[in-house]
Amino acid sequence: MTAPATAADAYPGYLDCLADADEYAAIDVALGLLDAGLPAERVLLDLVAPAQAEVGERWARNEWSVAQEHAATHISERVVAAVAAHARPQPTGGRVVVACMDGEWHALPPRLVAEVLRLRGWQVTFLGASVPAAHLVSYLRRHDAHAVALACALPVRLPHAHRMIEACRRSDVPVVVGGRGFGADGRWARRLGAAWAPDAPSAAELIADERALHRVPPAQLAHLADDEYASLVRRRGDLIDSALADLRERVPATRAYTAAQLDSTVSDLGHIVDFLAAALYVDDASLFTNFVGWLVGILTSRGVPAAAVDLSLRHFAGVLRDFPRVVHALAQGRAALLAADGRTAA
Ligand code: B12
Structure with missing residues (x-):
């Protein structure tokens, strides 16, 4: 069989190398393309970059573990180094x-x-x-x-x-x-x-x-004068604590969470507050709605119902009701959640 001469032809085999954590084979695929005359820039951008994006999708869909993602990323780094050393x-x-x-x-x-x-x-x-x-x-x-x-x-x-x-x-x-x-x-x-x-x-x-x-x-950034971003950042810890207490009250199953489940819930609540803060910083609710859509995808592929996110968004909307831009972003976030989850929130 002849070696692939284009990045598109080489791509499926290269992804298999990442899946098998076979760094030598991955490097051979990349160097083979250089030998076939493909410019180094194209190898980096048409082979390594899309493969890394696919690694991210597989992790997001819960098909690959964090360990598999790390192994694949390490190989990509080795491939970039090999291509760079070849070109000089x-x-x-x-x-x-x-x-x-x-x-x-x-x-x-x-x-x-x-x-x-x-x-x-x-x-x-x-x-x-x-x-x-x-x-x-x-x-x-x-x-x-x-x-x-x-x-x-x-x-x-x-x-x-x-x-x-x-x-x-x-x-x-x-x-x-x-x-x-x-x-x-x-x-x-x-x-x-x-x-x-x-x-x-x-x-x-x-x-x-x-x-x-x-x-x-x-x-x-004139909108930052309203102090909503700074207030949210100041209250980050309290917001996470109160949202966790609220979840425990409303969803009794969360009281029996293992330490690991508790950690990932705290981390998700932190993410919600941090993305909300970033959306306030640039005054664009779509930053938050994109995040909510992404979070729903991550959680549902891991068997966590999106309703849990909705409960926390509602909690934050209640606690932060005096902040109009926060309230707006959270309302948009809840709409995005409905769209992503394809159901009517209670
Ligand atoms: C590998 C990886 C990691 C590795 C990174 C290791 C490393 N050495 O880089 C590690 C394990 C550290 C990691 C950690 C996390 N990650 Co990560 N990661 C990825 C992954 C799979 C690949 C990144 C990559 O190499 N992409 C390939 C490049 C080529 O793509 P690109 O970004 O589009 O780059 C092009 C352009 O954007 C542009 N460009 C990029 N950078 C720059 C810079 C300049 C100056 C310019 C001009 C242009 C430019 O040019 C590039 C080439 O044309 C992505 C998935 C993805 N789609 O990218 C997730 C991803 C970015 N990670 C994600 C997440 C959530 C995380 C974590 C929060 C996970 C966690 N719970 O801890 C942490 C955050 C860590 C942190 N604080 O930074 C999410 C982000 C989602 C979101 N809503 O923002 C993604 C999208 C995965 C996913 N599908 O959900 N991650």
Whole structure:
């Protein structure tokens, strides 16, 4: 049988390598494509990137455990390293620093961006996951960076992202942001006043375009003056405690939860509050409704009824009734829950 020459042909076999946790076979598939003449950029973006998205879908559908996801992600990282080592382009451009926002552990997506920038001639320093803002800024000051590319995969990190973007700006280094955390169309990047790129090739074009790089849209965050976001963040712990007490009262089965079940309930309640806070920060209820749709999918595939989420949304709406933007986002969230769950909430 001849080796696949296109990423589409190689994709099913490559996914099998990830499923079998066979890193050597996965590397062989990727290097085979390079040998067949496929550019390294295409191997990274048309093979490794969609396979990682599929890994996420399989985890979300509860078909793959966290351990299988970790094994597959580790292999993808090895494949990226092998492709990068194979290509070794000569740098012709200035230095671009690529980093994840503080608290952001999805390092592989910006790693792909970093490698594409390198392939296109930039000198790239990849700082990896969760870089504290102060350390990033002092790094930028010491190195003469042409631009910094900041990654955010989870919308919940947007308030941190904003602080980081501002901190980088104060050191006069142009910022480009990207990652699914900014929304599929980059709408939350525009809200924060940041230049956004949907993918690695667009990031490379933006970074090469001096005028576009320095044309920064103004942030649209006047709504933060109402203090709803800050109040919600301050009350985070109390909100989780009261929602848990409410669940225990209304759903007696939750009183018999194991420590692990209790942990994951507390973590889900934390997620609800954090996504709600992020939606308030960018003043966009759709950030919260997307999250609710996602959470319902995750829970139902694990046998947890979506009604439990609805109870907590109603609880928060009662406790936070004096906050109009919170009430609006929660109402939209409940509507999204109904749509996702395909039933009428009690
Ligand atoms: C691997 C993985 C992890 C690994 C990351 C390890 C690593 N080294 O990266 C680990 C285990 C750490 C992890 C943790 C979590 N994860 Co995770 N993870 C993933 C997964 C499966 C793959 C990520 C990936 O590599 N994607 C491939 C890239 C190529 O896709 P991409 O993001 O679209 O990237 C392209 C563009 O967005 C853009 N781009 C991306 N970054 C950047 C940056 C810049 C600067 C620019 C310009 C462009 C750009 O260019 C890329 C290439 O063209 C995704 C699924 C997915 N669909 O991505 C979930 C996913 C992102 N994770 C998810 C979740 C929920 C989590 C956790 C909260 C789970 C938990 N309960 O703990 C934690 C959060 C950790 C944290 N605080 O950051 C959810 C997020 C859902 C949501 N509602 O936001 C996803 C979508 C899974 C799912 N289907 O539900 N995760």
